[in-house]
Structure formats: C-alpha cells, structure tokens
Amino acid sequence: MKIDWTRNETLVALVILAFCLLAALSDPGFLSIATLTDLLRGGIVLGIFAVAAMLVLISGGIDVSFTAIAAFTMYVTAMVLNAALPWMPWWAALGFGMAVGACLGAINGILIAGFGLPTLIVTLGTLSIFRGFMLTFIGQKQITTLPPGMREFGRMMLIRGENADGSFYNLHGAFVVTVLVIVITWFLLQRTMLGRQIYAIGGSVESARRIGINVKGVQFFIYVYVGMLAGLAGVIHASMARVANPFDLVGLELSVIAAVVLGGARLAGGHGTLTGTVLGVALIVLVRNSLIVLGIPTTWQSVTIGILILVGTGLPAWQAKRAAARAA
Numbered sequence: 001m002k003i004d005w006t007r008n009e010t011l012v013a014l015v016i017l018a019f020c021l022l023a024a025l026s027d028p029g030f031l032s033i034a035t036l037t038d039l040l041r042g043g044i045v046l047g048i049f050a051v052a053a054m055l056v057l058i059s060g061g062i063d064v065s066f067t068a069i070a071a072f073t074m075y076v077t078a079m080v081l082n083a084a085l086p087w088m089p090w091w092a093a094l095g096f097g098m099a100v101g102a103c104l105g106a107i108n109g110i111l112i113a114g115f116g117l118p119t120l121i122v123t124l125g126t127l128s129i130f131r132g133f134m135l136t137f138i139g140q141k142q143i144t145t146l147p148p149g150m151r152e153f154g155r156m157m158l159i160r161g162e163n164a165d166g167s168f169y170n171l172h173g174a175f176v177v178t179v180l181v182i183v184i185t186w187f188l189l190q191r192t193m194l195g196r197q198i199y200a201i202g203g204s205v206e207s208a209r210r211i212g213i214n215v216k217g218v219q220f221f222i223y224v225y226v227g228m229l230a231g232l233a234g235v236i237h238a239s240m241a242r243v244a245n246p247f248d249l250v251g252l253e254l255s256v257i258a259a260v261v262l263g264g265a266r267l268a269g270g271h272g273t274l275t276g277t278v279l280g281v282a283l284i285v286l287v288r289n290s291l292i293v294l295g296i297p298t299t300w301q302s303v304t305i306g307i308l309i310l311v312g313t314g315l316p317a318w319q320a321k322r323a324a325a326r327a328a
Helices: 008-026 033-058 066-083 090-114 119-137 148-154 174-191 193-203 205-210 215-241 253-262 274-293 298-327
Strands: 157-162 168-172
Touching (some): 033 066, 033 215, 033 253, 066 215, 168 174
C-alpha cells in the first residue's frame, strides 16, 4: 500500500512516533501502562472538544466559545442539582449538562444561522458574555461539594492498578463516553444525509443552497450539537476534578483547535476526518506529557503547539502547491 506523505494524518502519526521515541530514550518508564492511562485520561475532555470543533470547521465556520459553554454548564449543573435535584443519577446529570449546553449553543445557532452573522465574531461575543456573566455573578467561588450523581460518576474507573513503586494508575470511565461521542459523530458524518450536507456547506454555501440544502437548519443543528458536546465535556471535567471551578478550561481553545487543524481540518471548510482529529488530540496530549519527561519547562508548551500548527498546516499546503505546479 502506497503511503500518502501529503496527508496530515500520516505526518501527525510520524511526529507521534518521534515524540514517543524521544520520551522513551529519556525515560524508559515512559512506555508503561501508567503513562498510557495518563495519556488516555488527558484526552477525554480534549477529545470531546476536538470533535465539536472539527464539526464546525468542516462546515466552514469557527467556534471559540465551547470552553466557556463547558465552564458555564458545569457550574450551573452542579449548582442546580445541589439545590433542587440531588436525587438525579449520574447519567441524568450528564444529560442535564448536555441540555444546558445545547441551549447555550442554540444562542450561537440563532445568531449565525438566523441572522447570518460571522461565526468567529458571534462565538467571540458569546465567549465574552458567558465568561463575563460568571465573573460578575460568581467570581472565584467554587463548588467543592458536587451533587451525588456527579460524585458517583467521578468515582467510576475502567482500569485501576498499582505500579511496582507503589504509585497508582487509573483510567476513568468517561473514556467510554468520549469513544461513544467519536462513534456517533462518525456515523453522523459518514452514514447520514445530514453529514453530507455539513461537508457540502463547508465546500460552498451557495452551491449547497442551489442543490436544495437547508443551510440555516443545518448550521443551527451544528451549533446546538457543539453546545451539547461542550456541556457534556464540562460536566465530565467537573466530575473527574471533583470540583466545579467557573474558570477551569480557560485557554484550552488553542490546544483544541490545534489538534483539529493538525488532523487535517481546513479553516476554509469542507475537509476534516475523525481519524485525523483523534491523532491530533493524541499529539497535543503527548506533547504536554513528553515535554515534562524530557525536562523542558511547561511554559514551552504553547511554543511547541504553535510550531506544530505551522508545520502541520504549512507542509501539506506547500506539497500540494508544488504538486499543482508540476501538473501545470
């Protein structure tokens, strides 16, 4: 089988292998089940965010408000469940968070699909609104006593064990939720007419309208779906951290968008795969962990991620341009 070296998935996979090799040479203990569970656990929330961001990029838009929606949702969910619905089981708590997130995502959907406003401007605006609202009415107040359902979910583990040195490792049950989100989104994009319409809108909105696609309806669905996933990620984050901090997840947008772009999604729309997105998430999580192993200060994470974005997007574009010049 011939390998396509111009595909982002191939390049990202090679970089992942290189990082693993460097980290393993620096610390032989890097290749262990404890490290693997750490990496998988680090990709749970980031992976859900990345799936949401990928969907928007495929449609030709960009959303930077998903972390604010997640933070707002996890705080509201914890507060409401503590005050009025303490009996709610963990699965219903996740559903409640998804409903809150979907409502917040619908605000983006109405402004973008209904009024035709630019996606970046709208989501920047709602990002500021949601965070500003929390800063004004909540401040730095944290909810350290989560409702019973969220506490129960926070204790769910798929894998739990002990290393030879006496330290413990575990993989949270939320990893299954992330896998389900990936599978459902894959089915939506690859096996439904709605998925084809999302790609078509990203390719050309005008062409999509001409062939009869309800562009406004599809766009509204996208932002509601993204809000729902963001709400789910927020509740999962709070359950795993066992605290609802209104200013958690701030600044994670860069890492999420980096993962999606590294995976092959284009800002112009119409392109993007879940395989590439998963590889992009794996690379971002690996960069965070391997830099520590290699003894590089964590302050260099943003620099490294920025370089990866430039190389990951610039190299395929340069190769495609060179191929087009040869064909001409």
